[in-house]
Amino acid sequence: MSLIGTVVGVYIPYIAAFIFVVGVLYRVFQWSRSAVPFNITTTCGQQYSLPWLKRTWIDRFDSPFTWWETVIRMLMEIFLFRSLWKNVRYELPAQKAVSTKWLWVFGLVFHWSLLIVLIRHFRFFLEPVPWFVSTLMKLDGFFEVHMDWFQPHMTHILITGLTLLVALLYLLYRRLAFPKERTFSLPSDYIALILLLGVATTGLLMRYVYPVDVSEVKALAQGLLSFHPPANPDLDLMFMLHLLFVSTLLAYFPFSKLMHSAGIFFSPTRNMPNNCRAKRHVNPWNYPVKGVDWNEFYENFKDDLDEIEQMGFVVRPEEY
Amino acid sequence: MSDTEVKFEDMEKFEIVQRFSNWKELLKPSAEMRKGFYSYAASLKDQEYLNLPFPREWSPLDDDWKLPPNWKEIIINKMDELRKKYRSFQVFMDICVRCGACADKCHYYIGTGDPKNMPVVRAELLRSIYRKYFTKTGKVFGEYAGARELTEDVIKEWYIYYFQCSECRRCSVFCPYGIDTAEITMLARELLNSIGISQRFTLTSAAACVRTGNHLGLNPGGVVNSIQYAVDDIKEITGIDVEVPVNKKGADILFVTPSGDYFAQPHWFTFIGYLMIFHELDLDYTMSTYAAEGGNFGFFHSFEVAKKINQKIYKEAKRLGVKWILGGECGHMWRVKHQYMATFVDDTYEDALKSLEEPVNPITGTKFENASSTKMVHILEFLADILKHKKLKIDKSRNDHLRVTHHDSCNIARGMGLFEEPRYVIKSVCNYYYDMPDHSIREKSYCCGSGAGLLADELFELRMRGGMPRAMAVKYVHERYGVNHVTAACAIDRAAIPTLLQYWKLPVQMGGVTELVANAMIMSGEKERDTDLRGNPLGEYLEVEV
Numbered sequence A: 001m002s003l004i005g006t007v008v009g010v011y012i013p014y015i016a017a018f019i020f021v022v023g024v025l026y027r028v029f030q031w032s033r034s035a036v037p038f039n040i041t042t043t044c045g046q047q048y049s050l051p052w053l054k055r056t057w058i059d060r061f062d063s064p065f066t067w068w069e070t071v072i073r074m075l076m077e078i079f080l081f082r083s084l085w086k087n088v089r090y091e092l093p094a095q096k097a098v099s100t101k102w103l104w105v106f107g108l109v110f111h112w113s114l115l116i117v118l119i120r121h122f123r124f125f126l127e128p129v130p131w132f133v134s135t136l137m138k139l140d141g142f143f144e145v146h147m148d149w150f151q152p153h154m155t156h157i158l159i160t161g162l163t164l165l166v167a168l169l170y171l172l173y174r175r176l177a178f179p180k181e182r183t184f185s186l187p188s189d190y191i192a193l194i195l196l197l198g199v200a201t202t203g204l205l206m207r208y209v210y211p212v213d214v215s216e217v218k219a220l221a222q223g224l225l226s227f228h229p230p231a232n233p234d235l236d237l238m239f240m241l242h243l244l245f246v247s248t249l250l251a252y253f254p255f256s257k258l259m260h261s262a263g264i265f266f267s268p269t270r271n272m273p274n275n276c277r278a279k280r281h282v283n284p285w286n287y288p289v290k291g292v293d294w295n296e297f298y299e300n301f302k303d304d305l306d307e308i309e310q311m312g313f314v315v316r317p318e319e320y
Numbered sequence B: 001m002s003d004t005e006v007k008f009e010d011m012e013k014f015e016i017v018q019r020f021s022n023w024k025e026l027l028k029p030s031a032e033m034r035k036g037f038y039s040y041a042a043s044l045k046d047q048e049y050l051n052l053p054f055p056r057e058w059s060p061l062d063d064d065w066k067l068p069p070n071w072k073e074i075i076i077n078k079m080d081e082l083r084k085k086y087r088s089f090q091v092f093m094d095i096c097v098r099c100g101a102c103a104d105k106c107h108y109y110i111g112t113g114d115p116k117n118m119p120v121v122r123a124e125l126l127r128s129i130y131r132k133y134f135t136k137t138g139k140v141f142g143e144y145a146g147a148r149e150l151t152e153d154v155i156k157e158w159y160i161y162y163f164q165c166s167e168c169r170r171c172s173v174f175c176p177y178g179i180d181t182a183e184i185t186m187l188a189r190e191l192l193n194s195i196g197i198s199q200r201f202t203l204t205s206a207a208a209c210v211r212t213g214n215h216l217g218l219n220p221g222g223v224v225n226s227i228q229y230a231v232d233d234i235k236e237i238t239g240i241d242v243e244v245p246v247n248k249k250g251a252d253i254l255f256v257t258p259s260g261d262y263f264a265q266p267h268w269f270t271f272i273g274y275l276m277i278f279h280e281l282d283l284d285y286t287m288s289t290y291a292a293e294g295g296n297f298g299f300f301h302s303f304e305v306a307k308k309i310n311q312k313i314y315k316e317a318k319r320l321g322v323k324w325i326l327g328g329e330c331g332h333m334w335r336v337k338h339q340y341m342a343t344f345v346d347d348t349y350e351d352a353l354k355s356l357e358e359p360v361n362p363i364t365g366t367k368f369e370n371a372s373s374t375k376m377v378h379i380l381e382f383l384a385d386i387l388k389h390k391k392l393k394i395d396k397s398r399n400d401h402l403r404v405t406h407h408d409s410c411n412i413a414r415g416m417g418l419f420e421e422p423r424y425v426i427k428s429v430c431n432y433y434y435d436m437p438d439h440s441i442r443e444k445s446y447c448c449g450s451g452a453g454l455l456a457d458e459l460f461e462l463r464m465r466g467g468m469p470r471a472m473a474v475k476y477v478h479e480r481y482g483v484n485h486v487t488a489a490c491a492i493d494r495a496a497i498p499t500l501l502q503y504w505k506l507p508v509q510m511g512g513v514t515e516l517v518a519n520a521m522i523m524s525g526e527k528e529r530d531t532d533l534r535g536n537p538l539g540e541y542l543e544v545e546v
């Protein structure tokens, strides 16, 4: 048992973490190396032009003029999914679009749950457990449901673990059940969901059904973090499964669309201010292109242009 | 009648067949050229004139597109180049999660039901190739990673679908990462150009613009003739002699407008509107025959052609010694002027930009701070400022025969953020203004269906289908409020929307915003007027004929 423990508990997580870190850095490096030739911000609100012209607070962030407005736009995008909030669905044959928020709701629930679950996991890695982690635990376990009848060790349910699972199931459901979504979903879209579902289910099973020895888990987590992993750890099956899913996900991450989490910071339609006419953007690889200049133009249309000169450069109504 | 002209009754009622497929099917290129959905190839003459790579006669209908022998290599190399030059390209290729928020936001998808017109799938057409040649997973897992081989059919498919995108950026508004399929389309067209594939409509206009200074290919004399007709018309309507400076050195302002305004209908009324207003304000301005075009069809083709056309305005501004530039009502022109123009400037005309001054409205003294770097002000910003300061005498009741709604043109909506200016201007000169439903205006505005070079005749069916959501929104306000006039600050809209309204049998007319201002403006010394600029009687509600 202990050899498997070492492989699954130590080697694989280390390899996966290595691929994850190097891979993500490499991709980010690749993006940052390529140029941003133009300011192509997508303007989703009234521009700043005449100072008295009506510009609502949301216009300022949907069409930012200053750097701080741009930062808020990005934050709204990252934490509130501003663009998805706008989602509409086109209805044929009524020929109108109606607002739809399901993707926004479940997308947001999924990402926030995942974030909170991740932060909760700090308690395995850090001793003493930081205050914000324990506070978060308390908030997350707001509904204390005594489940002694089910599992004696359980006192409360952590909400985000469950919402994570529900949101993932919805995201999978829409790809399988909706015709449009089925049309463009690639195998890689399912792989990402299946891996995440694997992580979530094994995690939940450990917590609620097959309890694992938490002190073992903590010892391993802290050992891994301090680069002194315990020798021959003896791990529960469910925990090993959980670790395997997590490791696969980490190793897969840099090669997949999951990179969107880093990519959104690089999206030029969102991270640039709409001040294109006030501040000149310089294209780093700009090069001269020869066009037709005035002299060449004049040569080509000499007669016409001379005639305009004879008119004194003015066009007047003809005498009736 | 050529075989491309589609008679209206041919397609009285088209059906939208939504096809749902799966990822494996979508990886197979669909290279079939269907009438009404593919564009003609650029003419040899234009390709040669613009020094494009591999100029030749070819047709999309031919089996053999006469691609250069190493075309595959060229495309891959070009892709490599683009991913280093455009962060947008690399990031947009890498991070799409296929959430589908963009899928039914494209008016071409709504109107055709073709899954390859979903923005996410449109991008996948290119992304699948990118994966194959530039990512590990694509190289190893092939189609299971959503990657596919680059073949001639893929090129044909690109030609079809990247010319079924009007670069309207509506998809980008809804994408949680701001992935802009318009940007992907622009880069795909750049790739196609690298192996000598260009679309006829864009290239004809672009070549004409480089040669003559405007998309229509009018000689300077032709431009002057148009202005001549305009001042004659103004005299007939108002009895006032309006003089229009052309190529005049030392004026304060250089005025550029899309060349469609010079004679197309209903652009014309906006054109005479500008001239009337400038006269009334006694503005010291000039037009130019060298920079006779505000628009830039090169923008729909490639970086280089776009730059070729763009430089004229600054060069002319310097030659004439003006202080700043005022731009007429146009859509893509303003996307370019706002987001690209000053960036395009290179050392061959850097000094031209420097010779300009920060724009100040000579009539009101307002500083256009937001244009302090590019020195280019939008006519509606200018007019909003003028109307706010009450510098024109306005009789709103002269527009009482109209119930007005405003179509936000894609480029100035999502590439500039010009929403309130037109509304402020219209409401200052009209008593009856109604917005279309929320999902169809402002940043969510639907394209007219004919932008980015898709105004070509051969794309008629695509255009009418793509314009359907817009037409339906107009229909809604027409039925509810009796709207009989749509405004749009875009020359392509003014060409596309009347046809669209006619096709969808809506008794609604359309025109530019400035036209309404000129209509309501009382000029000093004008004769009694009982019609609007178009000759419609003032006063009673205008019944537009279908």
Ligand code: SF4
Residues within 6 Å of the ligand: B095, B096, B097, B098, B099, B100, B101, B102, B103, B119, B120, B174, B175, B176, B177, B178, B179
């Ligand atoms: S909305 Fe953005 S992330 Fe979602 S499928 Fe479309 S392009 Fe991809």
Ligand code: SF4
Residues within 6 Å of the ligand: B105, B106, B107, B108, B117, B118, B119, B122, B164, B165, B166, B167, B168, B169, B170, B171, B172, B181, B182, B185
């Ligand atoms: S830019 Fe407009 S036309 Fe192109 S894919 Fe997006 S929504 Fe469709």
